[in-house]
Amino acid sequence: MLARLAIGAAAAFVLALGAFGLLARDGEPAPAAPSAARLPELPPPSASTDRRIAVLQAIVRARPRLEQARVMLAAAYAQKARESGDVQFFDKAGGLLEQALQRDPADPAALTERAALSLSRHDFRAGLRDARAARRAGPGLNRPFGVLVDALVELGRYRAAGRALQAMVDRKPDVAAYSRVSYWRELHGDLTGARRAMALAAEAGADTADSTAWVGAQLSHLDLLRGRLRLAERDAREALFRVPGHPASSAALARVEAARGELPAAIARLRRLVVRLPLPEYVIALGEYEQAAGRHAAARRDLALAHAEQRLLSAAGVNTDAEAAVFEADHGSPAHAVRLGRRAWAAAPSVRSADALGWALTRAGRPAAGLRWAHRALALGSRDPAFLAHAGVAARAAGRPAEAAPLLAAARRSPGLSPVLVREVGR
Amino acid sequence: MRKLSVIAVPLAAALAAGAIAVSSGSGSSHREAPLSALDPTADDTDVYAFTAPDAPGDLTIVSNWIPFEDPAGGPNFYRFDDRARYYLNIDNTGDGVYDVRYRFQFKTTVRNPDSFLYALPGVTSIADPKLNIVQTYSVWRETYKNGKETGARRIAAGLPVAPDNVGPKTIPNYGAVAAQAVRALPSGGKVFAGQVDDPFFVDLGSAFDALNLRVGTGNAGGGKDDLAGYNVHTIVLQVPEARVTRDGKAVASASAQNAVVGVWSSTDRERLDVARTARHTKARAAQAREVQVSRLGNPLVNELVVPLGKKDFYNRTQPSGDLKHFGKYVLEPELAKVLNILFPGLNVPETDRTDIVQALLTGIPGLTQIAPGAPPTDTLKINLGTVPNPNPNRYGVIGGDTAGFPNGRRLADDVTDSSLRVVGGFLKGNKLPLGDGVDQNDVPFRATFPYVAPPHAGFDSQIKRAEPQHAPVGPDPSQP
Numbered sequence: 051m052l053a054r055l056a057i058g059a060a061a062a063f064v065l066a067l068g069a070f071g072l073l074a075r076d077g078e079p080a081p082a083a084p085s086a087a088r089l090p091e092l093p094p095p096s097a098s099t100d101r102r103i104a105v106l107q108a109i110v111r112a113r114p115r116l117e118q119a120r121v122m123l124a125a126a127y128a129q130k131a132r133e134s135g136d137v138q139f140f141d142k143a144g145g146l147l148e149q150a151l152q153r154d155p156a157d158p159a160a161l162t163e164r165a166a167l168s169l170s171r172h173d174f175r176a177g178l179r180d181a182r183a184a185r186r187a188g189p190g191l192n193r194p195f196g197v198l199v200d201a202l203v204e205l206g207r208y209r210a211a212g213r214a215l216q217a218m219v220d221r222k223p224d225v226a227a228y229s230r231v232s233y234w235r236e237l238h239g240d241l242t243g244a245r246r247a248m249a250l251a252a253e254a255g256a257d258t259a260d261s262t263a264w265v266g267a268q269l270s271h272l273d274l275l276r277g278r279l280r281l282a283e284r285d286a287r288e289a290l291f292r293v294p295g296h297p298a299s300s301a302a303l304a305r306v307e308a309a310r311g312e313l314p315a316a317i318a319r320l321r322r323l324v325v326r327l328p329l330p331e332y333v334i335a336l337g338e339y340e341q342a343a344g345r346h347a348a349a350r351r352d353l354a355l356a357h358a359e360q361r362l363l364s365a366a367g368v369n370t371d372a373e374a375a376v377f378e379a380d381h382g383s384p385a386h387a388v389r390l391g392r393r394a395w396a397a398a399p400s401v402r403s404a405d406a407l408g409w410a411l412t413r414a415g416r417p418a419a420g421l422r423w424a425h426r427a428l429a430l431g432s433r434d435p436a437f438l439a440h441a442g443v444a445a446r447a448a449g450r451p452a453e454a455a456p457l458l459a460a461a462r463r464s465p466g467l468s469p470v471l472v473r474e475v476g477r
Numbered sequence: 478m479r480k481l482s483v484i485a486v487p488l489a490a491a492l493a494a495g496a497i498a499v500s501s502g503s504g505s506s507h508r509e510a511p512l513s514a515l516d517p518t519a520d521d522t523d524v525y526a527f528t529a530p531d532a533p534g535d536l537t538i539v540s541n542w543i544p545f546e547d548p549a550g551g552p553n554f555y556r557f558d559d560r561a562r563y564y565l566n567i568d569n570t571g572d573g574v575y576d577v578r579y580r581f582q583f584k585t586t587v588r589n590p591d592s593f594l595y596a597l598p599g600v601t602s603i604a605d606p607k608l609n610i611v612q613t614y615s616v617w618r619e620t621y622k623n624g625k626e627t628g629a630r631r632i633a634a635g636l637p638v639a640p641d642n643v644g645p646k647t648i649p650n651y652g653a654v655a656a657q658a659v660r661a662l663p664s665g666g667k668v669f670a671g672q673v674d675d676p677f678f679v680d681l682g683s684a685f686d687a688l689n690l691r692v693g694t695g696n697a698g699g700g701k702d703d704l705a706g707y708n709v710h711t712i713v714l715q716v717p718e719a720r721v722t723r724d725g726k727a728v729a730s731a732s733a734q735n736a737v738v739g740v741w742s743s744t745d746r747e748r749l750d751v752a753r754t755a756r757h758t759k760a761r762a763a764q765a766r767e768v769q770v771s772r773l774g775n776p777l778v779n780e781l782v783v784p785l786g787k788k789d790f791y792n793r794t795q796p797s798g799d800l801k802h803f804g805k806y807v808l809e810p811e812l813a814k815v816l817n818i819l820f821p822g823l824n825v826p827e828t829d830r831t832d833i834v835q836a837l838l839t840g841i842p843g844l845t846q847i848a849p850g851a852p853p854t855d856t857l858k859i860n861l862g863t864v865p866n867p868n869p870n871r872y873g874v875i876g877g878d879t880a881g882f883p884n885g886r887r888l889a890d891d892v893t894d895s896s897l898r899v900v901g902g903f904l905k906g907n908k909l910p911l912g913d914g915v916d917q918n919d920v921p922f923r924a925t926f927p928y929v930a931p932p933h934a935g936f937d938s939q940i941k942r943a944e945p946q947h948a949p950v951g952p953d954p955s956q957p
Contacts, residue, residue, distance in 0.1 A: 158786070166512060190790040196512045216751045221793065222770050223746040224519065229510040231751050243753045250747065253560045257515035259553055264511065284590075291593040292553055 099133055102126045110146075117150045121159045124150070128167055133260065135327050137368065143167055158188030165197035169204065172369040174398050177201040192222045199230050206400035208237065208430060225251045229265060236272065237401065239431030245272045260296070263289040267298035274305055275433065275466045282306045297327045301335065308335075309465035313343040324352075330359045330370070334377060335468070342469030353381050369397060375406035376436075380470050384414035401427045401437070409440040417447035435464035439471040517543045518558040519744040521773035522709055523677050526740040526857050526885040529715070530865040531925055534727060535666060537715045538565050539676070539888065539929055540742040540773075546641075546672065546708035548933040554595045554641045555672065556612050557583040557710060561746050562767060565714055568739040569723040571840075571851030573797030574624045577721050580617040581670065581712055583638065585610065595641065600648045603637045603657040612638035614670055616662070618720070636660045639671025642708070642932040652931055659926060666716035667926050674920050674930035675709040676888045677776075678702045680913040680944075696894075698946040700914025705942035706933055713927035718861045731862030737840065737847045739856030740885075741774035741796060769793060774855040775837045775883065776892040781900075782806050796854035799838065804853060807834050812900050816911075823909055825901050832904040836883050841874070845884050859885030871916060872954040875903050888922045888929065891915075898954075908952035915944045 106123035113119055124146040131139035144167055150160040165180035178201035184194035195218035202211035215234055219227040228251035236244040248268050256262045266289025273282035283306045289299035300323045307316040320336040337352035360374045371394035378387035391407030408423025424441035442457030458475045461467055467475070525539040542563070546555045557563065562582055566575040588609050597607040616633040619626060639658035642651050659669050680700035719727045722735040730736070745767035771792045773779070783791045783803055794802060810833065813825045838853030840846035845858035866880040871891040873881025875898060882890040894912035901909035919942040920930040 162512075188786050190786050190788075192789045193512060196510070200510070212751050219749050219751065220768065222516075222789065223749060223768055224516045224770060226511050228749065231749055233510065234751055235753070238752070240753060247749065250560055250749070253558055254516065254746065255518045255558065256511050257517055261511040262553075288593050 099126055099130045103130060117153060117157060118159065120146050120150045121157070121163055124160075124167075125163050128163065128170065132170065135329055137363075140167060140171060156183070156187040158184045158191055158194060161187060162191075162194045162197055165194070165201065169197060169200050172204075172398075174201050174204040178205060192218070192226075195221070196226050196230065199234075203230075203234065203237070204398050204400055206398065206403070208234070223250070223254075225254045225256045225261065225265065228254060229268065232268065232272070236275075237430055237432055239433045241272060241276050241433055245269070245276065248272060259293050263293040263296040263299055265289075266292070267296070267302045270299065270302035270306065271466075274302070274309060275435070275464065277463070277465055279306055279309060279465060295326070297323060297329075297332070301332055304335065304339075305466065308339055308342075308469065313339050317343060317345070328355070328359070330356050330363070330373065330377070333359065334381075337381075338469050342472075357382060371397060372400075372403050372406040375410050379406075379410045379413040384410060388414050401430055401432060405434075405437050405440055408444060412440065412444040412447060417444045420444040421448050421450070433460075433464075435461050435467040436471060438464070439467060439475050443474050516770065517545075518556075519561055519746060519770045520544065521742045521744060521771050522675070523776060524740060524742045524773050524857055524886070525676070525888055526859045527887045528859075528861060528863065528865050528880075528885070529926070529928065530867070532715055533865065535715045535717055536567075536721055536738070536740075536859070536861060537713070537926075537928070538740055539711060539713050539927070540565055541673075541675065541677075541709040541711045542744070543710045544675070544707070546675075546710070546932075548642065548706065548708055548935040550935070552593070552595075554610065554643065555708075555710060556585060556610075556641075557581075557614070557638070557670070558746070559583050559585050559612075561744055561770075563712060564743045564745065565712065566741050566743060566856075567721045568796070568847065568854070568856055569721060569735070571737075571739070571847030571854075573739070573795060573799060573852060573854030573856065574621070576621050576723070578619040578621070579714055579716075580619060581614055582617075583612050583614045583670075585612050595643055596647050598646045600640070600654060601650070603640070603654055605654075608640055611640070614638060616668060618664070632664050633660065633662055633668065636668065636670070639669065639673075641672045642934045644935045651934065655931060662716070665720065666714070668715070669711070669713040669927035671710065672708050672932040673711045673927070674918070674932055675704045675707045676918055676922065676929050677704050678891075678915050678918045679704060679893045680915045696910040696912040696914075696951060697949040698914055698916060698944045700912075700916075700944045702915045702919050702942045702944065705919035708932040711927070711929055713929065715926060722861070728861040731860050731864075732843070733862055736862040737845055737858055737860050739774070739796070739847055739854060739858045741772055741856045743769050743772040746770050769795075772796075774857050776886065777896050778837065778855050781812050781896070782810055784811070796856050797852075799855050800853045803855075804834075807838065807853070810900060813902075816901060823901065824907060825909075826905055826907065832902075833899060836874075836899055836904060841883070844874070844879060857886055858883065870954065872898075875899065876954040889917060891917075894954075910949060910951050912950065917944075 103123065103126045106119060106126055109119045110123055124143040127139045127143035131137060147160050147164045147167065150157060151164065161180045161184035165177045165184060168177035168180060177197060181194055181198035181201050185198060188194060195214060199211050199215045199218060202214060212234060215230055219231055228247050232244045232247035232251065235247060248265060252265045252269060256265065266285050270282045270285035273285055283303065286299045286303035286306060289296055290303065300319055304316040304319040307319065317336065317339050320332055320339065324332050324336055333352055333356040337349045337356060340349035340352060356377065360370055360377060363370050371390045375387045375390035375394055378390060387410035391410040394403040395407050404423050405427035408420045408427055411423060412420030421441065421444040424444050427437045428441055438457050439461035442454045442461055445454035445457060461471065461475050520542065522541040522544045527537055529535065529537045542557070543555050562580055565579040567577040568574060569576045588606060588611065592609055595610050597609065600607045613635050615631055615635065617629055618632050619629040621627060637658050639655040640648065642648065648654050655671060658671050659667060661667055679702065681703040719725055721738050722728060724735050726735060728736045748764065748766055748768050774796060779788055779791050783806060791803065808830050809828050810830060813827045816823055816825045817827065834853050835841060838855060839851055840858045845860055847858060863880050863884055866878050869881055869887060869889060870876035870878035871889055872895050873890050874884055875895055881887050882892050882895055886892065897911035898909060901907060901911050922928055922930055
């Protein structure tokens with residue numbers, strides 16, 4: 051019955067616990083008497099994030115001392131930011147969490163939410179600090195493991211991440227644990243194992259339709275990398291059937307269409323998507339597909355927008371160095387890309403940062419240095435077609451054709467290779 | 478300024494607001510995998526155990542999963558997790574370790590893989606090919622001695638799960654179709670699995686918003702049933718007493734040695750090695766392939782007794798460890814302190830609550846104690862020798878009806894009110910008129926197997942229901 055009480059109708063229940071929590075911490079009576087005004091009831095999990103926000107706002111106003119309600123509202127704001135792309139909701143969430151943590155610096159729920167927020171803003175070190183603090187504050191809780199694993203992965207600490215993840219899945223195998231096992235395996239090049247773990251995540255199911263669709267988009271992504279285009283299409287279409295317009299699933303379906311050479315369909319789909327949610331990732335893909343389809347004016351315009359977005363994100367305090375470095379290397383100034391790549395590596399020494407820096411160096415005319423970084427990017431055994439292509443192009447330019455050939459061949463075989471890289475490896 | 482196309486306008490607007498977040502999708506960006514604390518397919522919501530009037534020689538167990546199924550949930554339907562193992566556990570020796578387990582495993586089939594539709598209109602039977610997504614299941618009966626498995630047998634296979642009640646156009650005669658999911662077990666008894674009305678009734682706001690009872694102390698109706706109109710997935714099992722008793726024999730009377738058993742549900746999921754190439758240590762290889770992710774015995778124990786930081790731990794552990802892990806939280810329940818703060822003058826005893834320990838965990842001597850000296854365990858204890866009461870009292874034992882909660886739990890037992898009153902000190906003579914103002918389920922239960930009410934249809938679902946106000950029900954509910 052935990053589930054029923056812990057979410058849905060039952061923020062109220064959490065609020066009762068809040069009263070308990072106040073008791074436990076203060077050791078003396080907390081709220082004087084129940085207020086006559088009744089709290090609004092939380093809508094069920096199927097309700098929209100906007101509805102949850104509205105109700106939680108009312109609860110926080112009515113019960114300002116109940117930190118759990120504040121933390122739940124912060125989580126709802128962060129979810130809204132992820133759904134809408136509006137970073138102002140991250141700021142609102144952050145403000146609430148600061149308030150909650152001021153009253154109780156060791157509240158594991160608030161620490162976990164702040165860790166998740168830092169990860170969303172790509173401040174992985176802050177995320178790791180909070181995740182560890184949350185683990186210490188709530189050693190019996192499962193939830194802090196998720197942010198701990200995410201922070202370790204993004205910081206390139208894969209062995210520690212694997213250990214934390216094993217502890218997580220041993221404690222409670224569920225959609226949160228299975229989906230992280232899938233990503234860890236994908237990073238290590240085990241695409242079949244990654245697909246299996248994500249299928250377990252899909253079977254276990256999530257608490258919201260949005261999370262369920264997210265799992266569907268990941269299944270599609272993995273099937274595309276494995277060359278199973280029909281399956282990849284089905285995964286994405288099923289997610290879109292359940293959550294019409296789901297952004298990640300629309301993008302996944304566009305990638306399948308592009309992989310089949312159906313560029314006009316992919317372009318039309320992404321165009322509809324970026325009107326609603328102009329994430330740089332989607333805008334870049336759109337621009338690249340337009341480029342590949344020979345629609346140069348549209349491509350120039352969209353890539354220019356992606357460029358501006360990167361700058362704005364950076365100004366808004368969101369660290370996008372690794373993505374920005376790859377984008378600059380492909381579509382902008384390679385010298386600037388190298389700077390961004392170095393910064394990315396300094397902030398988060400992950401295989402992703404290594405790949406970005408390596409590719410920037412290669413494009414800046416330093417393929418030997420680029421290749422050394424590409425080796426780091428591939429050290430775990432990743433089968434990411436972009437990593438393989440970047441390494442192959444670097445090796446070829448560095449005068450190592452024997453090393454380049456199998457890398458380029460593997461990249462060429464992958465239907466997940468972006469059109470820009472298709473051109474590069476084919477050259 | 479260059480001319481912007483139709484697409485570029487909203488883009489530019491978003492840019493001007495500085496309002497673009499990081500990607501949360503696939504590709505090279507940081508992954509934002511779900512962090513959900515909720516796990517609907519694994520979380521047990523309620524367990525009921527009773528002797529049904531129409532099956533006096535049998536134990537009937539109703540166990541529910543997947544809360545808050547919205548009947549109007551659109552293209553999203555609900556089903557059991559094919560990779561999980563669902564258990565109904567029985568302890569007949571009183572040590573908090575299962576002696577008999579019924580294991581349920583499900584299998585989903587999509588008949589037309591090119592369609593995502595749950596069903597086409599006009600489904601007339603449970604085998605109708607118009608049902609596109611169907612679940613079937615198998616049942617195993619496992620026996621244990623001192624926690625060691627002594628036998629496991631598949632007692633049924635390929636049974637159909639009752640479909641979701643998606644609406645009258647899709648399944649015009651839903652009742653007849655779902656009735657085909659009631660199946661006899663060859664070894665005796667019956668089983669049913671599928672969607673039903675959530676039989677629990679509670680004013681969540683009233684009971685859990687720091688006991689913000691709506692009308693006085695909540696004993697006069699006027700509450701709002703927050704679960705009215707929602708469905709759950711249920712497993713209903715009815716087996717002859719002899720299949721679950723200590724000596725394998727039927728129960729002669731309520732005072733017989735074998736009369737009391739403890740019941741709880743649990744869910745296991747598959748363990749996984751993060752790295753598939755991991756070399757297995759001996760210790761690792763000896764671990765079970767499954768992990769328990771959820772369990773439930775008495776209503777409201779994990780919700781109201783176990784503290785926030787220990788709830789995940791509770792779900793991983795076995796009832797045999799309850800004294801060690803959670804005993805102190807029962808002896809000095811926070812809820813008692815909260816009641817005293819919110820309603821000064823109630824004089825709710827706050828310490829040494831052996832009365833609660835006995836009512837829920839060790840069992841009431843002569844009624845629900847499995848064995849003399851049995852340790853405290855969170856299992857729902859039922860005396861199989863108790864004759865069903867033709868005029869049940871929703872307060873059960875504290876209402877003078879010894880055939881109800883906490884002697885098992887019938888569907889109509891008002892466990893929120895009786896739990897509040899027990900915590901209020903009822904068994905120590907402090908008889909307080911506490912309650913949540915919701916006295917009964919939103920729809921009537923059935924008199925025959927599977928007893929729970931049919932699921933609400935998406936087409937005409939009504940969420941929430943208000944209980945009419947009535948004269949206050951008394952400090953002693955046996956004399957209203």
